[in-house]
Amino acid sequence: MARIKTDNNVSRKEVIVAKAAVLFREKGFKAASMRDLAESVGVEAASLYNHIKSKTELLHELCFGVANRFMQKMEEVEQEKIPAGEKVEKLLRFHINEMVHHYEEVYVSDREWKHLSDPYLSNFQNQRRIYRKRFAAIIETGIRAKEIEPIDAPTAVLIFLHAISGIESWHRSKQKISAEELENNMITILVDGLYPRK
Amino acid sequence: MARIKTDNNVSRKEVIVAKAAVLFREKGFKAASMRDLAESVGVEAASLYNHIKSKTELLHELCFGVANRFMQKMEEVEQEKIPAGEKVEKLLRFHINEMVHHYEEVYVSDREWKHLSDPYLSNFQNQRRIYRKRFAAIIETGIRAKEIEPIDAPTAVLIFLHAISGIESWHRSKQKISAEELENNMITILVDGLYPRK
DNA sequence: ATTTGTCGCTAACGTATGTTAGTTTGTTAT
């Protein structure tokens, strides 16, 4: 009998959720089976249910974990007293860092949320919509202050968020540039298009 | 008995592939069942197999259909005798148009190719890698000609391609701006970051 | 040492899935 080993105040459930993130990322939620997950945890499939309620619970855990972190950062940034452009940059850097350092969870939350079931599904969709609205609002504030070029803010937000989720491919790439290089490259490319030409 | 109705030289197989694109987009490849597809086509599940070999064949058809169109455009653009910046812009506009007008197929090809099986899988991955290399090469030519800012070309390519795939959300959005507006907004935001500041 | 509760195991259930076999219906060509 092989117990799930848990170092340092990390519950067995958390171990399972972490392994699930890896698996859901590489196979997709539907294609990843509980038996796959069990094997990667080192245990029989049925044993998982001593720690979790269902497969979907794992997805909840992942999606809302990520969503909450982003929402919290949004609140933090909104309250700072700095120009809108800097707020945008701060948010972008946060996104990039999350993608680099919590790759699996962020990726899963981004691509697999469709498979949430309905009290949670609409909740999640709402959160995303709200997040984007608030992001766009920051950009629009910058535009009114003539600090940012007059572009369509919602489109800009879409571009930013999806551009960053492209780090997925960087993550798998062989000839990696460093994480800081990546971050600065992205900021250059994304943000420099924002400011008016002189 | 309800036959699949086919107007205008369009084979029944093509009807099925088209419906599959819609279904795969909204549920994901794994979650979409052949019985779902059959219902949406208006026929029993088993009947589909008079026209197709397998579920995965539908995915091949979609993925390689899209990939081939992009490869062809790449060849076309490479051979034009225009500045690198304009080549980039042409490719981006093509991407945006494909995403707007062949939404379902492009989206599926982008997100569901993981579920291809192995002779096709590696083939598809190769095509993508090659496509990106050639795209990056164009940008690098522009950089050497001091026509484009010295940025990391592979990163720029990742950003561009993923940014455009974000149109997905625009497609579903209610308060749509027009397709041309969208295209021009995107080009402004993405391309303007490329040229050196004066 | 005994109790108690946590955790993992085996076995199995019910359901959904992709696909095949064999048959019947409808259409097209002679």
Add this chain to the structure above:
DNA sequence: ATAACAAACTAACATACGTTAGCGACAAAT
């Protein structure tokens, strides 16, 4: 009208999946 073919149907198969029930093994507390 009839033969020939295409395309739909019904029935069923094997497999894979999420999950439950019940039991045994280990660890912690008394």
